[in-house]
Amino acid sequence: MIFSPLALFAPPEREITMNTKTTVTTTKLTAAAAVGALALTSCGNGDNGGDSDGDFGSVEVPLSWIMTAEFAGMYYGVDEGYYEEEGFEEVELITGGPAATPSVTQIATGTGLAGLSNPIDVGSFYDSEGDDAGVKVIGSVFQRNAFAIFSLGDNPATEPEDLIGMSVGVAPNNEGVYYAFLDVNGIDPDDVEMVSTGGTAEPLSNGEVDAYIGYATNQAIDVELDGHDVEYLYFYEHGLPFAAGSIIATEETIESSREELKALLAGTIRGWHTALEDHDDAAQVTVEDWAADQGLDMEHQLLTAERQAPLISDEWTEENGLLTMSDELVADTLEAIEVVGYDVPDDLFDLTLLEEVYEENPDLIEP
Amino acid sequence: MNPILRAVLIPLVRLAASLAVITAVWVGALWFFDVSPIIGKNPADVYQYLFTHPESAAHREVVFADFWITMLDTLIGFGVGMFVAALTAMAFQISKGFEAAVMPLAMICRSVPLVAMAPIIVLIFGRDWASVAAMGTIVVIFPALVTIVEGLRSASPAMTEVVQVYGGNRATVLQKVGMPASLPSFFTAARVSIPGALTGAMLAEWLATGDGMGYGIIQAVTQTDYDRLWASVLIVTLASLVVYSFIGVAERLVARSTGIGLAA
Numbered sequence: 001m002i003f004s005p006l007a008l009f010a011p012p013e014r015e016i017t018m019n020t021k022t023t024v025t026t027t028k029l030t031a032a033a034a035v036g037a038l039a040l041t042s043c044g045n046g047d048n049g050g051d052s053d054g055d056f057g058s059v060e061v062p063l064s065w066i067m068t069a070e071f072a073g074m075y076y077g078v079d080e081g082y083y084e085e086e087g088f089e090e091v092e093l094i095t096g097g098p099a100a101t102p103s104v105t106q107i108a109t110g111t112g113l114a115g116l117s118n119p120i121d122v123g124s125f126y127d128s129e130g131d132d133a134g135v136k137v138i139g140s141v142f143q144r145n146a147f148a149i150f151s152l153g154d155n156p157a158t159e160p161e162d163l164i165g166m167s168v169g170v171a172p173n174n175e176g177v178y179y180a181f182l183d184v185n186g187i188d189p190d191d192v193e194m195v196s197t198g199g200t201a202e203p204l205s206n207g208e209v210d211a212y213i214g215y216a217t218n219q220a221i222d223v224e225l226d227g228h229d230v231e232y233l234y235f236y237e238h239g240l241p242f243a244a245g246s247i248i249a250t251e252e253t254i255e256s257s258r259e260e261l262k263a264l265l266a267g268t269i270r271g272w273h274t275a276l277e278d279h280d281d282a283a284q285v286t287v288e289d290w291a292a293d294q295g296l297d298m299e300h301q302l303l304t305a306e307r308q309a310p311l312i313s314d315e316w317t318e319e320n321g322l323l324t325m326s327d328e329l330v331a332d333t334l335e336a337i338e339v340v341g342y343d344v345p346d347d348l349f350d351l352t353l354l355e356e357v358y359e360e361n362p363d364l365i366e367p
Numbered sequence: 368m369n370p371i372l373r374a375v376l377i378p379l380v381r382l383a384a385s386l387a388v389i390t391a392v393w394v395g396a397l398w399f400f401d402v403s404p405i406i407g408k409n410p411a412d413v414y415q416y417l418f419t420h421p422e423s424a425a426h427r428e429v430v431f432a433d434f435w436i437t438m439l440d441t442l443i444g445f446g447v448g449m450f451v452a453a454l455t456a457m458a459f460q461i462s463k464g465f466e467a468a469v470m471p472l473a474m475i476c477r478s479v480p481l482v483a484m485a486p487i488i489v490l491i492f493g494r495d496w497a498s499v500a501a502m503g504t505i506v507v508i509f510p511a512l513v514t515i516v517e518g519l520r521s522a523s524p525a526m527t528e529v530v531q532v533y534g535g536n537r538a539t540v541l542q543k544v545g546m547p548a549s550l551p552s553f554f555t556a557a558r559v560s561i562p563g564a565l566t567g568a569m570l571a572e573w574l575a576t577g578d579g580m581g582y583g584i585i586q587a588v589t590q591t592d593y594d595r596l597w598a599s600v601l602i603v604t605l606a607s608l609v610v611y612s613f614i615g616v617a618e619r620l621v622a623r624s625t626g627i628g629l630a631a
Contacts, residue, residue: 101406105591109403124590129405172582173589195494196577202486 056260058090059113062103064121067095067291068218069304070245071116072282073141073272073312075290082270086263093290098173098199107248108135113257114249114264116141119242119333120176123342131343134251136350139265139323140333141245141272144236144311147177150220151211152204153229160185160238166210169197174213176340177235181213184239184339217308221300242336243329245312254350262357269322269357269364276313279305321358321365325351374619378612385608408597416594429583430598436579437568438606443496444503444571445564449557451504452511460519460545461537477509481567485574498575499568506567511556518552519545550627554618558611565607 063071074093077083083091094112096103103115104125119137126133149168151157157166164187170178182189197203197212201219204212205226214220216232224230235241247268249261275282283301316326325333330349337344358364390410397407408416416426455473459466481502488505492498522544530540572581580599587596621627 102589102591105406109405121591124592128590128592128594172585175586176590196582198574206490208490 056087056089056263058092059088059260059264060092060094060111061264062094062106062112062115063096064103064116064118064245066097066294067093067286068296069282069286069301070217070308071290072275072286072305073268074116075271075285076274076282077267077271079285079289080271080274083264083267086267087260088263088267091264091267098171104135104248107250108133113253113260114138114247117246117248118145118244119246119337120340120342121173122246122248122348123337123340123344124176126344126348127342131345135248136251136254137246137248137348138254138261138350138353139247140243140325140329141247141268141323142243142308142311143314143316143325143329145240145242145244146215146217146308146311147174147181147213147235147240147244148216148220149178149181149211149213149233150201150204150216150223151231151233152223153231155210156231157211157233158231160187160233163187163211163233164191167193167195169195169201169203169209169212171197171199171214173199176342177240178213180336180340181235181238181240217304217311221303221307224303225297225300240336240339241329242333243325247323254353258353262353262360265323265354265357266361266364272312272322273364275305276309279309319365321354324354324358325349370623371620374623375616378615378619381615382608382612386605389604406593408593412594413598413601416598426595426598430595430602433578433580433583433599434602434606437565437572437581437603440496440499440568440572440576440579441503441561441565441610443500444567445507445557445560447500448504448507448564448567449511449560452508452556453515453553455508456512456515456519456549457541457545459516460541473509473512476505481505481570482574485570489575492575494575494577496576499571502571502575503564503567506563506570507560510559510563514552514556514559515549518549518555521552522548547625547627550621550625551618554614554621558614558618561610561614562607565603565610569603 061074063074065071067075071093074091078091078093094106096116102121102125103112103117104121106112107115107117108125108129117137122135122137125135149157149163151162151166155166157163160181163182168178178194179189182192195203195209197209199214199219201212201214201223203209205223205228212219212223216234220230220232247265254261279302282305283298286301286305287296287298313322316329317324320326330351334344334346334348337348394409396402397409404412415423417423417430418427420426455469459469484505485502488498488501492501519541522540526544526548527540530543535543569579569581569584572579573585576582580603584596584599587593587599
């Protein structure tokens with residue numbers, strides 16, 4: 001298990017950053033407003049455990065990747081004290097990454113209250129552990145997944161058919177979605193040359209492959225910042241509109257620690273509202289505090305924050321709240337998992353916790 | 368007992384002892400550290416995955432398809448690496464200047480992690496057997512080179528002088544005295560290099576070719592298929608033990624038939 005000691009020190013560092021930046025003033029004001037709003041709501045329902053005694057103790061939340069702006073909402077949940085206000089002494093975010101144990105395994109083996117994962121990883125876990133794997137998705141940060149097959153402007157793949165005869169760099173963890181994309185778009189895998197690569201789009205930048213499969217909000221930005229024109233084939237536009245950024249927990253935890261999970265969801269929702277207000281600040285918090293030991297690029301993380309915003313917050317979430325999923329999105333996601341080749345139970349998604357969170361705190365929909 | 372039979376039997380007995388130790392440590396560690404059964408599979412789980420599970424035929428196909436690729440890659444890396452090491456060691460005997468010039472290169476191979484060099488190797492050699500050979504050579508060359516050079520130097524001065532008295536040059540000394548004398552160290556080098564060559568092959572598979580066990584293990588981890596992971600690791604471990612013992616047998620048989628290195 002990889003644990004970033006940085007998480008412990010992040011809040012004080014954040015203070016320093018805030019004091020030296022003028023742009024943060026608005027964030028602070030909003031945060032204060034949000035705190036005020038919460039104080040009002042928690043008066044309204046004293047039984048949801050949302051007081052500040054820290055009676056939920058310290059919990060761990062394993063993430064699905066290294067600490068990039070992809071998890072900015074949770075950074076604010078910690079930094080702005082939202083989790084604390086919801087009743088946690090401390091919420092410790094555990095960094096993931098290409099070499100880390102998948103968060104779904106960590107959750108299933110009892111490390112962490114809830115984790116950040118994605119539907120495909122959860123599907124593959126069910127595939128190897130069977131239907132009694134006992135892991136549920138209780139919310140989704142991303143309404144649309146950021147997966148894309150991207151290519152360079154001078155040899156672009158603008159339609160899935162253009163991939164025929166091309167070579168595509170695929171990291172081992174993306175093999176499933178790669179074949180699913182070809183399958184959904186009626187392309188014979190034998191007509192496309194799959195090249196096994198690592199988790200960065202470097203082989204595309206240096207001309208070793210013609211295209212690469214990855215996140216439009218992550219690896220593709222590296223290629224753009226290398227000075228290339230990038231052409232995107234988004235999964236959500238080509239037959240695979242599944243949700244991502246799944247928040248997962250075991251059935252056991254849902255039963256035994258329902259209020260903790262709801263408090264975690266509430267804190268995360270508030271964190272994301274703050275994160276989505278100021279992309280500059282979200283990128284800065286990521287680069288300078290949370291991922292300071294990763295040497296991330298500010299420009300890159302700013303683009304990540306800007307591009308992921310419409311995937312996280314859209315018309316649906318404006319009406320129903322962040323992290324929620326429409327019946328259609330649930331169905332699309334289940335279908336995508338099936339196309340990738342994994343059998344999961346129909347009740348993989350348990351969105352009742354989020355329903356209760358928004359019922360008890362209607363203000364969270366529109367902060 | 369028949370000495371040849373003895374030469375074959377002793378390594379086999381040792382192999383059985385290693386297996387017993389591995390199994391004991393495996394089961395004992397899982398029990399002692401109370402590892403979750405989702406991640407930590409025991410020998411019975413692996414046996415079930417490979418032999419008694421309804422889909423065990425498919426499992427064996429996946430694991431052994433990877434295995435034979437890895438064995439071939441190991442052979443390529445090991446063969447090329449040992450060949451280059453032996454050739455370089457002999458060149459060292461002929462020219463001291465060459466040794467001074469080349470030794471730092473061999474040390475770079477040892478001290479820079481292969482993972483860091485991999486992208487450059489892939490760009491130069493592509494993603495097929497040439498990269499496998501290059502990465503195998505990098506892993507094998509330093510320990511093999513040092514051991515073989517040591518062996519070549521161990522030739523007795525008296526015998527060297529005999530060849531020189533009869534007008535032999537450095538190359539003749541190497542051929543008549545150095546090479547036979549270095550036979551035991553050549554086998555030592557081979558034994559030391561086999562586990563390295565296996566690791567090198569799997570690294571090459573992971574970072575360059577995208578097949579074999581090196582890639583299969585990464586695949587199993589990302590797909591949370593821990594049964595496949597343990598089965599693969601077990602088979603790789605067994606294979607390296609068997610090959611190691613096999614070189615031991617070959618060494619004993621050669622020593623017996625040539626009379627070189629018997630005392631060792």
